Amino acid sequence: MxxxxxxxxxxxxxxxxxxxxxxxxxxxxxxxxxxxxxxxxxxxxxxxxxxxxxxxxxxxxxxxxxxxxxxxxxxxxxxxxxxxxxxxxxxxxxxxxxxxxxxxxxxxxxxxxxLDAMPAADRAVRAALEAQCERDGLHALYRELQRVDPVTAKRLQPGDQQRIQRALEVYRVSGQPISSFHTEKPARELPPxxxxxxxxxxxxxxxxxxxxxxxxxxxxxxxxxxxxxxxxxxxxxxxxxxxxxxxxxxxxxxxxxxxxxxxxxxxxxxxxxxxxxxxxxxxxxxxxxxxxxxxxxxxxxxxxxxxx
The missing domain is CATH 3.40.50.300 (P-loop containing nucleotide triphosphate hydrolases)
Structure with missing residues (x-):
């Protein structure tokens, strides 16, 4: 061990x-x-x-x-x-x-x-999402996520602001849904x-x-x-x-x-x-x-x- x-x-x-x-x-x-x-x-x-x-x-x-x-x-x-x-x-x-x-x-x-090879954080995009959330509410962001990445939207709770915004940030930065970066990994021996x-x-x-x-x-x-x-x-x-x-x-x-x-x-x-x-x-x-x-x-x- x-x-x-x-x-x-x-x-x-x-x-x-x-x-x-x-x-x-x-x-x-x-x-x-x-x-x-x-x-x-x-x-x-x-x-x-x-x-x-x-x-x-x-x-x-x-x-x-x-x-x-x-x-x-x-x-x-x-x-x-x-x-x-x-x-x-x-x-x-x-x-x-x-x-x-x-x-x-x-x-x-x-x-x-x-870890999956995820796009790096983008402060400008994150700030824009924060402003949008304050203006339109979290449910508007969640509806957008349902449209661009239904796989991730189904996995997340509608009130999970941090992960909803991160998923949208990845989509806006890369043009790809965050779910596309999640890959199957070989099994590892788990530590106690x-x-x-x-x-x-x-x-x-x-x-x-x-x-x-x-x-x-x-x-x-x-x-x-x-x-x-x-x-x-x-x-x-x-x-x-x-x-x-x-x-x-x-x-x-x-x-x-x-x-x-x-x-x-x-x-x-x-x-x-x-x-x-x-x-x-x-x-x-x-x-x-x-x-x-x-x-x-x-x-x-x-x-x-x-x-x-």
């Missing part, structure tokens, strides 16, 4: 579980290095809203793919796969176990299955995956609500103000589209923070729902009920069994 994976929706306890697993394996003579599988943790200066592991946690176990680019830069699934494959090899060569931890399921999927999933979704919702309020108390609004003051960021950049940051940026533009907690919590719950849906499509996952009283012990036990 080249590496072990730990995934779960936001606020499911991945950081605590990863540190407990790393400690347990280290005590048995198997050092661990953590590779972040998170599209937001790559950005410097975005600490509060990403629930980034703190200095003590990162000192306890080596972490990778955190704070590697500026928020003005773009990061992609393709770049992640390249970085992750390099790190897996380097960590293994040091005699340690790579533990891939995160909630960006697209990155996990890309690493597990490989521990999945933290709540037995009671209400437990996760409470955690999300409490954590977002804590982020606000810890200074999320001031963090976004500092990012806005840089002058090189805008609301359409991938970094500022991260859950929590997007809602805070919009609240600052509107000069009204009164609805920020409600918007941020709702968006985070939607993210968690999508993450769980992705996880359920990963056949190799070993489910640990993250809301169980002994969830950490169960996660460690599962990891020890998979690594043995």
């Amino acid at each position: 080249n590496y072990l994976c730990l995934a779960g929706p936001t606020a499911s306890g991945k950081t605590a579980a990863s540190l407990a697993i790393a400690q347990a394996l280290a005590e048995r003579g198997r050092p661990v290095e953590i590779v972040s599988v998170d599209s937001a943790l790559v950005y410097r200066g975005m600490d509060i809203g990403t629930a980034k592991p703190g200095a003590a946690e990162r000192a306890a176990v080596p972490h990778h793919l955190i704070d590697i680019i500026e928020p003005s830069e773009a990061y992609s699934a393709a770049r992640f796969v390249g970085d992750a494959e390099r790190l897996i090899a380097e960590i293994g060569a040091r005699g340690a176990l790579p533990l891939l931890v995160g909630g960006t399921m697209l990155y996990f999927k890309a690493l597990f299955e490989g 995956l521990i999945s933290l999933e709540p037995a009671d979704r209400a437990w996760l919702h409470q955690r999300i609500e409490a954590r977002f309020h804590q982020m606000l108390e810890d200074g999320l609004v001031d963090e976004v103000r500092r990012l806005e003051a840089r002058g090189d960021l805008d609301a359409d950049m991938p970094s500022m589209r991260c859950v929590g940051y997007r809602q805070t940026w919009e609240a600052l533009v509107e000069d009204d923070l009164s609805e920020l907690p409600e918007r941020g919590i709702a968006a985070t719950r939607q993210l968690a729902k999508r993450q769980i849906t992705w996880l359920r499509g990963m056949p190799q996952r070993q489910v640990i009920a993250c809301d169980a009283p002994d969830a950490l012990a169960r996660a460690v036990e599962c990891a020890l069994r998979l690594v043995a």
Whole structure:
């Protein structure tokens, strides 16, 4: 086994579980290095809203793919796969176990299955689609997608704004439907995956609500103000589209923070729902009920069994 994976929706306890697993394996003579599988943790200066592991946690176990680019830069699934494959090899060569931890399921999927050669993102086209969505509504974009790429439209939910806009962006850039870029790939051996999933979704919702309020108390609004003051960021950049940051940026533009907690919590719950849906499509996952009283012990036990 080249590496072990730990995934779960936001606020499911991945950081605590990863540190407990790393400690347990280290005590048995198997050092661990953590590779972040998170599209937001790559950005410097975005600490509060990403629930980034703190200095003590990162000192306890080596972490990778955190704070590697500026928020003005773009990061992609393709770049992640390249970085992750390099790190897996380097960590293994040091005699340690790579533990891939995160909630960006697209990155996990890309690493597990490989990537199609998709057209690069086009900011101008994306901005035009954003403006069209605001003007005409998401349903108008979905109807357009049904016309130009019915295969993808049938696969997507009408409310999945991000993927609908990406599909239309690919069509406008290339003249071909995004479904034409999806090819059959040879089967790969899937790595072991521990999945933290709540037995009671209400437990996760409470955690999300409490954590977002804590982020606000810890200074999320001031963090976004500092990012806005840089002058090189805008609301359409991938970094500022991260859950929590997007809602805070919009609240600052509107000069009204009164609805920020409600918007941020709702968006985070939607993210968690999508993450769980992705996880359920990963056949190799070993489910640990993250809301169980002994969830950490169960996660460690599962990891020890998979690594043995």
